[in-house]
Every structure is written in structure tokens, then in C-alpha cells.
Amino acid sequence: MKNRDLISGIFWIGFGAVFAIGGLQQGLVRQGIPGPGSLPFIVGLISIGLSLVVVVQALTKESAPSKKFFPDKSSLRKLILALVSIVGYGLLLKSFGFMVTTFLFLLFVLALIGREKWVTALSFSLLTAVLSYLLFTALQVDLPRGIWGI
Amino acid sequence: MDALTHLLLSFKIALDPINLFLCFCGCLVGTFVGVLPGLGPAASMSLLLPLTFTLNPVQALILLSGIYYGAMYGGSTTSILVNIPGEAASVVTCLDGYQMAQKGRAGPALGIAAIGSFVAGTFAVVMLMVLAPPVSSIALKFGPPEFVSLSFLGLTLVTYLASGSMVKALIMACVGLLLGFIGVDIVTGVERFTLGLTVLLDGVGLVPVVMGLFGISEVMLNIEQAYEKAEITQTKIYNIWPNRKDLKDSAGAITRGSVLGFFLGVIPGGGALLASFISYAVEKKVSDEPETFGHGNIRGVAGPESANNSGAGGAFVPLLTLGIPCNVIMAILMGGLMIHGVEPGPRLIIEHSDVFYGVVGSMYLGNVMLLVINLPLIGIWVKLLKLRYTILFPLILFFCLIGAYTTGNTVYDIYVMMVFGVVGYLMKKFEYEPAPLVLALVLGPIMERAFRQSLIISSGSPWIFITRPISAIFVFAAIVILFSPIILKLIGKERLQLKE
Numbered sequence: 262m263k264n265r266d267l268i269s270g271i272f273w274i275g276f277g278a279v280f281a282i283g284g285l286q287q288g289l290v291r292q293g294i295p296g297p298g299s300l301p302f303i304v305g306l307i308s309i310g311l312s313l314v315v316v317v318q319a320l321t322k323e324s325a326p327s328k329k330f331f332p333d334k335s336s337l338r339k340l341i342l343a344l345v346s347i348v349g350y351g352l353l354l355k356s357f358g359f360m361v362t363t364f365l366f367l368l369f370v371l372a373l374i375g376r377e378k379w380v381t382a383l384s385f386s387l388l389t390a391v392l393s394y395l396l397f398t399a400l401q402v403d404l405p406r407g408i409w410g411i
Numbered sequence: 412m413d414a415l416t417h418l419l420l421s422f423k424i425a426l427d428p429i430n431l432f433l434c435f436c437g438c439l440v441g442t443f444v445g446v447l448p449g450l451g452p453a454a455s456m457s458l459l460l461p462l463t464f465t466l467n468p469v470q471a472l473i474l475l476s477g478i479y480y481g482a483m484y485g486g487s488t489t490s491i492l493v494n495i496p497g498e499a500a501s502v503v504t505c506l507d508g509y510q511m512a513q514k515g516r517a518g519p520a521l522g523i524a525a526i527g528s529f530v531a532g533t534f535a536v537v538m539l540m541v542l543a544p545p546v547s548s549i550a551l552k553f554g555p556p557e558f559v560s561l562s563f564l565g566l567t568l569v570t571y572l573a574s575g576s577m578v579k580a581l582i583m584a585c586v587g588l589l590l591g592f593i594g595v596d597i598v599t600g601v602e603r604f605t606l607g608l609t610v611l612l613d614g615v616g617l618v619p620v621v622m623g624l625f626g627i628s629e630v631m632l633n634i635e636q637a638y639e640k641a642e643i644t645q646t647k648i649y650n651i652w653p654n655r656k657d658l659k660d661s662a663g664a665i666t667r668g669s670v671l672g673f674f675l676g677v678i679p680g681g682g683a684l685l686a687s688f689i690s691y692a693v694e695k696k697v698s699d700e701p702e703t704f705g706h707g708n709i710r711g712v713a714g715p716e717s718a719n720n721s722g723a724g725g726a727f728v729p730l731l732t733l734g735i736p737c738n739v740i741m742a743i744l745m746g747g748l749m750i751h752g753v754e755p756g757p758r759l760i761i762e763h764s765d766v767f768y769g770v771v772g773s774m775y776l777g778n779v780m781l782l783v784i785n786l787p788l789i790g791i792w793v794k795l796l797k798l799r800y801t802i803l804f805p806l807i808l809f810f811c812l813i814g815a816y817t818t819g820n821t822v823y824d825i826y827v828m829m830v831f832g833v834v835g836y837l838m839k840k841f842e843y844e845p846a847p848l849v850l851a852l853v854l855g856p857i858m859e860r861a862f863r864q865s866l867i868i869s870s871g872s873p874w875i876f877i878t879r880p881i882s883a884i885f886v887f888a889a890i891v892i893l894f895s896p897i898i899l900k901l902i903g904k905e906r907l908q909l910k911e
Contacts, residue, residue, distance in 0.1 A: 265842070268841075269837075269841040269843070273586070276586065276589070279604075280589045280592065280604065283603070287596075287603060290871075293870060293871045294863070294866050294867050294871050295862075295863055297596040297603060300862060304585050304588045304589055304592075307585055308582055308586065311578055311582045312582055315576075315579065315582070330840060331635060332635060333635060333636060336636075337635075340631055343630065343631060343634060343808070347627075347812065347825065347828075347832075350825065351822040351826055352822075354822055354825075363809065366805075366809065366812070367805050367809060370804075370808060371801070371802070371805050374634060374801075374805075375801030375804070376801065377802070386805075389806070389809070393813075402461075402462070402817055403820060404813075404816075404817075
């Protein structure tokens with residue numbers, strides 16, 4: 262865990278610093294009582310201190326070597342595809358509407374990440390998209406209709 | 412009102428047809444979630460949170476808590492039959508439960524798990540009903556300074572009991588607090604850390620964060636593995652009812668598990684998970700034949716399964732009486748209640764007695780329903796396990812997307828969820844615990860308000876937290892816990908030197 266502790270420790274130092282500095286700018290004290298920046302400043306400082314402990318420990322302590330970051334050679338590809346599919350859902354939802362976007366999303370994920378057969382992927386996504394549309398409409402959940410009104 | 416009127420009131424609310432139906436739905440969904448590996452109660456409760464917006468607070472809490480204790484029940488099934496814990500609190504059940512199944516005793520193992528869960532669940536509800544009113548009447552005397560120190564103590568306990576490095580857990584608690592500061596400051600109206608984004612004015616939403624950390628990241632960790640065909644052994648379940656000897660053997664374990672589980676559930680950071688582990692250790696200690704544990708000893712199933720259900724009930728005590736969530740699930744319930752305008756805390760039982768007694772009543776009934784849902788329908792639940800992960804994970808992702816979107820009807824919550832999905836994935840790789848972050852995120856804004864109110868009372872002097880006796884006790888206890896690892900280390904070293 263040595264390197265990973267070092268990296269994460271440094272990251273949290275930066276994270277804490279953002280809030281500590283921000284807190285300083287927003288004002289620590291207003292009219293004798295703590296202002297809006299007081300707690301972010303204090304907690305930011307504490308997290309910087311704690312992260313320093315992690316960094317120092319990573320530099321000084323011997324520890325077991327960490328596991329491989331990605332367990333499989335296809336890992337990174339699948340992870341990226343998953344994130345792309347989520348962003349895609351967010352981008353398309355308003356204009357394409359709930360049912361179409363859901364269908365495309367499921368098709369993409371099933372076929373490209375899950376490597377299901379196209380027939381399976383196609384029928385499963387179509388069925389899920391239509392059924393969930395009917396279910397959510399029945400439950401009166403407000404979902405975007407998109408340019409085609411569905 | 413005396414105990415009997417309370418009991419009648421709780422049943423009156425719980426037996427309302429809609430509440431009864433919601434309780435049943437909660438138990439059903441909970442069992443489903445408990446059986447399915449890869450979708451825990453935390454993620455699924457936050458998924459359903461938006462659906463509860465149209466309900467009233469009583470109905471919402473009945474539905475959501477049903478999912479929680481339902482999942483505790485359902486988790487045991489997969490542990491016993493296929494050695495896959497459906498959720499974390501059932502991990503220890505695998506040890507002896509699966510061994511029993513291998514020896515053809517899957518039926519009695521499932522039976523005793525259900526009986527133990529039922530007994531323990533009912534015990535926990537009774538205790539909740541007895542303990543909560545006096546605890547909250549004490550807590551009513553707490554002012555803002557006491558609340559700050561109590562939350563501080565609670566967060567400290569959570570980090571202390573977190574698995575792995577305590578320093579890292581503390582960092583997570585700080586990160587949660589810092590994220591909680593994002594948004595408009597409630598005292599002065601100043602915008603803080605919003606990066607100019609209007610969506611962040613209300614702060615970082617709990618639902619997308621929880622779904623990211625517990626739903627999306629779990630999917631990411633699963634899909635990055637090479638796919639393998641899951642082997643599910645076909646075990647025929649002959650007889651669910653344990654025999655007389657089994658019952659006699661397990662009675663002690665169930666009793667100990669129920670009591671132990673409840674009190675461990677009350678402690679912040681404790682809850683069902685810790686309860687099941689400790690119960691297993693205790694059963695092994697008190698047994699005449701500890702060597703049979705891990706080879707299908709029925710007590711190794713009865714104890715932990717009782718403890719995790721009882722712990723699930725116990726965790727409600729601090730939430731409903733003090734407004735302190737003990738674990739992530741309670742944090743979600745708290746978030747859910749606050750959306751409905753009900754702030755959990757000492758005033759809850761007085762001001763929203765229908766919420767408190769309604770939930771208690773539904774928990775009595777829920778425990779009975781779970782027996783009915785679980786035992787006769789076990790065949791159906793096992794079939795669920797045959798669902799391929801390549802079919803399952805797109806559905807989990809889809810539910811998360813819908814859940815995130817419907818919380819605020821904005822796609823930004825989808826992106827927030829995704830960011831926290833990646834964060835949760837990295838946290839797993841870098842060995843950080845997500846639980847302290849979530850608890851701090853929920854408690855943060857309330858703690859900050861109380862903190863600043865306290866300092867207004869004391870006109871700026873921080874000594875107010877130590878000069879008020881109750882607050883001083885909490886602060887002292889928290890400091891002892893914070894420094895206990897260092898103190899223990901020092902004592903340990905001294906002992907070593909003495910030996911030499």
C-alpha cells in the first residue's frame with residue numbers, strides 16, 4: 262500500500278487545503294462569533310494534519326506490496342465504457358426522453374460491456390425500457406419525455 | 412399514555428391497509444436485495460428514496476426500514492446455500508451455514524436462521540419501544556453544545572470501529588464534513604465552495620453520493636473482473652424445520668445473539684455487521700466443542716443471524732432518540748426523514764409520535780411477514796441467484812440512474828453520482844472506508860448549526876463544550892477513544908520492556 266497511501270495522502274492534503282484556504286477567505290470571525298469560514302478552516306486543517314500522518318507512514322513504514330490495480334486486462338476498457346454509458350445517459354435523457362435513452366443505454370451496456378448476444382441485448386433492453394416506462398408512468402414519477410413526447 | 416396504549420397505537424398505525432402494504436413491499440424488496448449479491452441495502456434504499464417523496468413520513472419510514480431488516484433476513488439465504496453473502500452482515504453465516512448445506516442440512520440451517528432472526532428482530536423492537544422514550548426524554552435536556560459533543564463522540568466511535576486504519580477513517584469523516592459545508596451557509600447566506608454552480612447551492616445531495624459510493628462503485632469493482640461462470644450447486648432442501656436437538660442447541664445462541672446484537676447495534680459504527688462477527692466469536696468461546704465451528708455447527712448460524720437482526724433494530728435507537736445515525740443505512744433514513752420535514756432527534760417521539768410508533772408497529776408485523784416471505788418461498792429466492800451478472804449489472808446501473816435523476820429531476824445528480832462512483836471505486840483500491848464519509852456528510856450541516864449556535868450562546872468562547880458537564884463527558888470520552896490506539900501502543904511497549 263506504500264505508493265497508494267502516498268498518492269492518496271497527498272491528494273487529501275490538497276483537498277483539505279482547498280477548504281482551509283476557502284474558509285480563510287470567507288471569514289473566520291464575524292462580530293465576535295465564528296463566521297461561515299470557521300469550520301471549513303478548522304476541519305480542513307485537521308484533514309491536512311491527518312493526511313500528513315498517512316504520508317509520513319507511507320514513507321517510513323514497510324508494508325506488504327499492494328495487489329495489482331486492475332485485476333484483468335479488459336478491466337480498464339470495461340470501466341471506461343461504463344462511465345461513458347452513464348455520461349451518455351445524462352446527456353441524452355432530456356432530448357431523447359426516458360424510454361429511448363433507457364433502451365440505448367441498456368443495449369450499449371449489455372452488448373459492449375457484458376458481451377451478451379445482440380439478440381439477447383436487443384430484446385432485453387426493449388422489454389426493460391417499455392416495462393419501466395409503464396411502471397414509472399403508473400407510479401406518477403416525473404420523467405423527461407424528450408422531443409418525441411415519449 | 413402507558414405501554415399498552417402505545418402498543419395499541421403502534422398497531423393501529425401499522426395495520427392501516429396502505430402501511431401494511433408498504434411494510435410488505437419493504438420486506439419483499441429487502442429480501443430481494445439481501446439475496447442478490449452486488450446490491451446492498453444502502454444503495455437500494457437510496458434508490459427508492461425518491462419514490463417515497465409522494466408518501467407521508469410514516470409511510471416512507473415504514474417502507475425504507477422494511478427494506479433494511481428484510482435485507483438482514485435475505486442475506487442469510489445465499490450465505491447458506493451458495494456460500495455467497497448477499498450482504499456484509501451475513502459473511503460469518505457462510506462459515507457454518509454453507510458447511511451445514513454441504514452436509515445436506517441446508518433446511519435446518521435456513522430454518523434456524525429464520526427463527527433466530529424472528530426472535531431477535533422481535534426482541535429488538537420491544538427493546539426499542541421500551542428504551543427509546545426514556546432516552547429521548549433525557550436527550551431533550553441537551554442544548555446545542557451537548558449535541559455537538561455527542562455527534563463528535565458518535566463520529567469518533569464510527570471511525571474507531573471502522574475496519575482498517577483509524578487515521579484513514581478519520582480523514583474520511585473530515586472529507587464528509589467538508590463536503591457538507593458546500594452550499595449556501597444557513598447562518599449568513601454566504602455561498603461556500605459552490606464553484607459557481609447553481610446545483611451546488613443546496614449542497615451535495617446524500618442520495619447521489621450514497622448511490623455512487625455503494626451502487627456504482629460496487630458495479631465497477633465487479634465488472635472489472637474477468638467474467639467467470641458462477642457455479643451454483645443444486646442443493647435439494649428437504650426439511651426446513653430444525654429438529655428438537657437443533658432447537659435446544661441453538662436456544663442459547665439465539666438469546667445471546669439477540670441481547671448482544673441489540674446493544675452493539677446501538678453503538679455508532681456498530682450495527683448489524685459488527686454484531687454478527689462478535690456473536691460468532693462469542694459462540695465459539697462459550698461452546699464446549701469450539702473445533703466444530705466452521706464445520707457446520709448450528710450455533711454458528713443461529714448466533715450471528717440473530718445478532719444481525721437484533722443489531723439492525725438497535726441501530727434505530729440513537730437515530731430516533733438522539734438524531735445520530737449509527738451507520739450508513741440510518742444516515743439514509745435520516746436524510747429521508749429530513750426531506751419530509753421531520754428532523755430525527757429527541758423531539759421526534761413527542762412531535763411525530765405517529766412516525767415513531769408507526770415504525771415500531773410495522774417492525775413487529777414485518778418480522779412476521781418475513782417469516783412468511785422467506786421460508787415457503789425459498790425456492791424462488793434461490794432461482795434469483797441464477798441471474799447472470801452481465802444481465803444484473805446493467806439493471807443496477809439503470810436503477811441508480813433513475814434514482815439519481817428523480818431525487819431532484821436534474822441530470823446533474825447523475826454526474827454527481829458518477830463522480831462518487833469513481834471516488835468509491837478508488838477508495839476501495841486505496842483502502843478507505845466510505846461509511847464515516849456518509850455519516851459525516853449527513854451530520855455535518857446539523858453539527859455546524861449547533862456548533863455556531865453554541866458559540867453564539869457563549870459569545871464566542873469555545874470552553875462552553877467543556878464547562879457544561881454532560882458535554883464535557885462526551886468530549887472526554889471521544890478524546891479517550893481518539894487517542895486509545897496510541898495509549899494502548901505505549902502501554903504495550905512498556906509491558907514489553909518490563910518482560911525484558
